[in-house]
Amino acid sequence: MNNINGLDTDLLAGYVENLGKDIVQQMLDLYIQQSVVYLKDINEAMIACSQSLWQESCHKMKGATGSVGLTSVHAKLVAIEKSTDAWDVKKTYTKELEALNLAAIDSFSAWLSEQS
Template structure:
């Protein structure tokens, strides 16, 4: 997936212009660390089949992804956050989300390295 589909270029360019590359790198690093926690929470909700925990965990990650300019991840979370599909379907969503998140982080990392 290209940067245009993964990243909110206007938001990230604004961050870069206003905050500088070092702060944007710190933001990416923090998102990377936090996304591991969010994905673990979503996975845990799935394992215990808790709809409220699923929604809460997806909601938290959705906000973080949106703030970090990861529009593909944000859109996926918007689509699955309130899903009442079966847990096997949610497991597919989770796998798709994990893959999408890694791709988005890679895009962000590559974009930032090109901007420095």
């Protein structure tokens, strides 16, 4: 796996080659929209102090990040999904996750704009 700026560029290059740049842009756009929902769900789980909802919400986002090649965000979710740390610690995880997600989206967008 070629991992540049938290992206699985081998996976993404394969998508561009097989599906075309426009479809991959649509995938990114859909992920951006859906990641807002995932992060909202993770925040709601944290506010409710619900371990089961936390795990379920992290798991859903983890799957999505894997399918769009966001390796850095995926790795963070793997690390925190089953965490039983205190909720104030999970609040920190959530903030880190949000920042990592934005950075990964920016990296994906920049990488995609360089593809022909």
